[in-house]
Amino acid sequence: MTRVFLSFFILLCVWFPVKAQTGTYSTLNFPNTYTNTITTGFYASNFRSGFIHQSSASINFGLTGLKASLFRFRWLAHDNGAIDYATDADQVMSLDNYGNLNLKGTFTANGNVGIGMAPTTDKLAIDMGTTRGGVNFLSDGDANAYMDLKFTVKTTTGIATGKPFLWEASLRKDGYFSGDATGPTLEFYAVRQGSGYYAPLLFKSNGDIILAGAQNATNGNVGIGTNDTKGYKLAVNGDAIFTRIKVKAYTAWPDFVFAPDYDLPALSDVDAFIKQHKHLPDMPSEKEVKEQGQDLGEMNRKLLQKVEELTLYILKQDEQLKRHEQEILKLKSAVEKR
Secondary structure (H helix, E strand, O other): OHHHHHHHHHHHHHHHHHHHHHOOEEEEEOOOOOOEEEEEEEEOOOOEEEEEEEEOOOEEEEEEEEEOOEEEEEEEOEEOOOOOOOOOOOEEEEEEOOOOEEEOOOOOOOOOEEEOOOOOOOOEEEOOOOOOOOOOOOOOOOOOEEEEEEEEOOOOOOOOOOOEEEEEEEEEOOOOOOOOOOOOEEEEEEEEOOOOEEEEEEEOOOOOEEOOOOOOEEOOOEEEOOOOOOOOOEEEOOOOOOOOOOOOOOOOOHHHHHOOOOOOOOHHHHHHHHHHHOOOOOOOOHHHHHHHOOOHHHHHHHHHHHHHHHHHHHHHHHHHHHHHHHHHHHHHHHHHHO
């Protein structure tokens, strides 16, 4: 039996190259109640060649070669019928001459892949098992970046100008949006329909997190607890706690109050203003604060100005009190001398 099988195998190996050059094919028939054949051959008209198994009772599959101008191996499958070699409609998987492995979902409804598990409704599902596992991407990339992870809209015709059609996480060498070329940076950005980018999340090589970007990138705002930032760079709906906060003032600090030529309002004018408007001059009203909020930096500046003005009023009052004390002492002395 072994000799028969070996003789058959040698005959098959010799048979294939001869027949492959003649454009014909040969079939080995396996006795059964249905067609079950193995075919070898070369067919230039539909770019197939190789070792092909066909069965009318289950599926057909083949390991084939030439396709257009590129050599590839193709795995094809069809349920109860002939494989469509001309259009590759039944192609399930192919390996081209560049080493690219391509999967198609023509044989099943989904064509999904499971690693360490059965396929699910997701395109790719990985079971890491009961021990620590991970997915690691390694690359030296080009002069600009090591690697990219892209999320792309397939059909972009319905996306309005300026809206993103591709979101990308890029491990950069050039710090394209962060401006940091001192070490690897992770930059999350979007390519916008028409032109330009969004670059809202950048991780610099020193650990800084930047919520902005250069290189013609439109910068957005950050909302915490709210989806409406009201146009501000940061909007928080809720409580916040800091150990220290520093506000950079862009307007003049109110030391000008102590300048010799400062026009200190008369207290009578301040009194009249308060009676009419129910708040101090140059300060926002209750209605304004409720509608617009308050600028902490500007409010501190205004409060300091009022404190400095109040200090000047106190100093003037102190001068007046001292003069009055001296006048009282003079009057008292004059009365005692009588």
